[in-house]
Amino acid sequence: MQRLANFIGGAFVPPASGSYLEDVGPATGEVIAEIPDSDARDVDAAVAAARAAFPVWSRTPTEQRSRLLLRLADLIEQNLEELVQMESRDNGKSVSLARRLDIPRAVLNFRFFATAILHQASEAHVTDATALNYTLRQPLGVAGLISPWNLPLYLLSWKIAPAIASGNTCVAKPSELTPLTANRLAELSLEAGIPAGVINIVHGLGGKAGAALTKHPNVPLISFTGGTVTGASVAANAAPLFKKLSLELGGKNPNLIFADADLDDAVATSLRSSFWNQGEICLCGSRIFVERSAYDAFLERFIAATKQLRIGDPSEETTDIGALVSEAHMQKVLGYIELAKEEGGTVATGGNRVDRPGFFVEPTIITGLGCDRRVLQEEIFGPVVTVTPFDSEDEAIAFANSTRYGLSATVWTRDLQRAHRVAAALDSGTIWINTWLLRDLRVPFGGMKESGVGREGGMHSLEFFTEAKNVCVKL
């Protein structure tokens, strides 16, 4: 049984408490590792190590920081298959998805920010013949990074890369449900030659280790990705200390399909946007709205395609749908399927736990529910989508905007004007037109309403992880 340690000051160290938590493999329900049950003492030690490393790291030439991050990216790439198998075993996702999405994106994140810092521009403003103003961007110190279990290495790298590329040091608290690839990243960071104390990783429970990080007086900024309820708790802890905060939270994303859409493309892509990663991607389009004249045709094809999805052992190359991340999460998802029936919905396909060890739920399509139902208001974060007809563009927009969330949206239409018009009317941080999850790392990424605060991505991340000062020089 692998027993992980915290990664503090370049060394792997046991938790101060001496106690450990079990890491359960979702595909079997068996314990696959033990992780430190860390508390404030471990967070204090990690923050101290990060603070000690900050003076030298923040003054390390940008080109040298860039080279170190590029070397780490290369090492992740060289160990891709090991990380793929590890991520799949820890999260329950299929190896095919981990190989196509998670691990390559971690490589890309480090490469993107390693090069972005070489080209980051600043700005100057000349006040007539009186003064020159220039903006000085500097790292803040120790970045507190908290990441979720659904895309473990992908989202952890999305935080660590810009944080240290900008010259900060960091303390990361990965999800206690998926610690393995974070631990492997720590090992690879040593091999890459990233100095001790630049990256520190503390494992443990969110309410203990995570909370200690958000309350720590020497951590001036927090980048958090996780649920909306947890995000509120993080913000409450950070507020009294006036920390800089980025919150990437939950979603209940609409997928609008107009009758003039390319139906084959809409069906094929909706299959991914509904069920990839067992629906455990905050950007999944879990509320599908179809123009009434195309509703029957779409639903028939979508059900047929869903029935073809292969559920099973995530380590099998042919598997499409793996296991949900935990017993508790599976019960939450099954509870929403029961709620859908109680609210008057029809389970068009799926709806059951798969009879095998582990935490498997069939990809499920629910029809017959209106927007005001809880199943169309609350984030389920599993392989469960609703399909609902609409009768006009205005009604489609009203349905789409009818939740407290505003993370992303997808619009299927071949009418150019309508695409731009609807996009402008949707309360979402990201809107995809005739595609889904097509990402350019330079664009701002984040949610509206209860889907988050702040924008990361590209230079927006580098701005978040630096403080902008204005220096005004009298001429």
Ligand code: TXE
């Ligand atoms: O979140 P949790 P989960 C959302 C997704 C879903 C959730 C799933 O929509 O709602 O994340 O991830 C730590 N103080 N997104 O269940 O429970 C916890 O240990 C400090 C949106 O993991 O919120 C874990 O490391 N930390 C996102 C992390 O917070 C605490 C993309 C997240 O845990 C804490 C991916 C506390 N009190 C998932 N409690 C997006 N918008 O991009 C827990 N944690």
